[in-house]
Amino acid sequence: MNIIEVKNVTKRFNDKLVLDNVSYEVKKGEIFGFIGPNGAGKSTLINIMTSLLTPDSGTVRICGYDILKNPIKAKECIGYVPQDISLIEELNAYDNLEFFGALYGLKGKELKERIKEALEVTGLYDKKKEKVKKFSGGMKRRLNIAAAIMHHPKVLIMDEPTVGVDPQSRNHIFTFTKNICTEWGTTVIYTSHYMEEVEELCKRVFIIDLGKEVAYGTKEEIKTSVFPNNKVIIEGSDITGEIILKIEKLVGVIKVKEQESNLFLTIDSNFKLHNVLSIIEEYGINIKKISYEDVRLEDVFLALTGKMLRD
Known part of the structure; x- marks a missing residue:
């Protein structure tokens, strides 16, 4: 089953063609690698998938919902871990998750349970009362992930989740990413500038450059086609x-x-x-x-x- 379908998506900014007829599909429960050099069009496509931008043409369906016709339903399926840390530094870890959980519409007992769960799966439960400004870069990344999974998204978009993290946090993020797919059935879109991460985590990969598909398929298929x-x-x-x-x-x-x-x-x-x-x-x-x-x-x-x- 395809949980994400991107078909013939094109986007221009003034006279610059940023995305040129891009199409791919992502299967339910897989970790899908999405890679390309800086300026390739990755961020533009992610912004379109999350309804922050509108495509000039083409369609995107998330969990069966067209992002243009039913954006609210589509966005309810998505958790987004942005490239830049998005946390409130003066609050502790628990209060940060309480804030983000409320944005998802969680409250009462369910909110408390989801906060506990998110802290545990990201290995931050013992740090729940510590202010975020005292966290290491790796701990902030993990808390960013915790905030993105509070509502149990069916699709988790992880945009450069290991930038600037220590080896321990990096390994924890790897383990978490694998577990959330096998245990929760979550589909992960994983972008990274570290190819060894994509090599380890992803079975299928989409490579984009200058707004166009360069390669798409399993790692083995792509490798064999080139070498x-x-x-x-x-x-x-x-x-x-x-x-x-x-x-x-x-x-x-x-x-x-x-x-x-x-x-x-x-x-x-x-x-x-x-x-x-x-x-x-x-x-x-x-x-x-x-x-x-x-x-x-x-x-x-x-x-x-x-x-x-x-x-």
């Missing part, structure tokens, strides 16, 4: 030209390159490692290490956009 061949590295000694010729003839081996007594094999999906091991055993080669060189999502991003994510 269809993987590499195997054989570190050893006494590797002769005869051995290299034999390895080059193996099924699944596209190319063999020798460098400083190491072999770099470019391979496809038909490659069988045991065929290489047989040759190694036959010639009694001294091998120190055999490893696969995995394609990183950041390598794919750079190949597609020509930019590092932090540019």
Whole structure:
């Protein structure tokens, strides 16, 4: 089931085309990676999804509700963790959540229960009476998340949630993000400038640049489309030209390159490692290490956009 459907969304600011016919779908309960360099159009699209901006054309449906025809119902489904901290520094953690909970229409016993729950899942219950201005950057980020989940949103948009946080808070945010999907069934839209986060958390990814879709699909599909061949590295000694010729003839081996007594094999999906091991055993080669060189999502991003994510 698709809980978010974005179809042919276009947006201009004066003469500048910011979003150019963007379309994608997000499945219920998944962590969906939404990435692109600065100025790619990410914030504009998030603002359209949350009804802060109106598209020039195209449609967005959240939980089945068209954001233009039924914006209130659509927004009731959304929790939003903004890139900038949005908290009241002079209040303590509990009072902050009481304020935000009231904005969601929570009150009485239900409000108290939701505050307790939000503090517990973000690991801040023991800090509930401490003023926010005394919090570390990581604690503020976690409280920002707590404020966004008070109403049990079906969709949680997390915009750069780990910027400026300590490793402990970062790991806590990771664990929370995974748990809220598996335990609550919440769908997460996750944007980040740290590609290793998207690599770890997200199965499917949408890459945007200059307002256009650059790639869309599972990480494996996107990687394969850009780098269809993987590499195997054989570190050893006494590797002769005869051995290299034999390895080059193996099924699944596209190319063999020798460098400083190491072999770099470019391979496809038909490659069988045991065929290489047989040759190694036959010639009694001294091998120190055999490893696969995995394609990183950041390598794919750079190949597609020509930019590092932090540019």
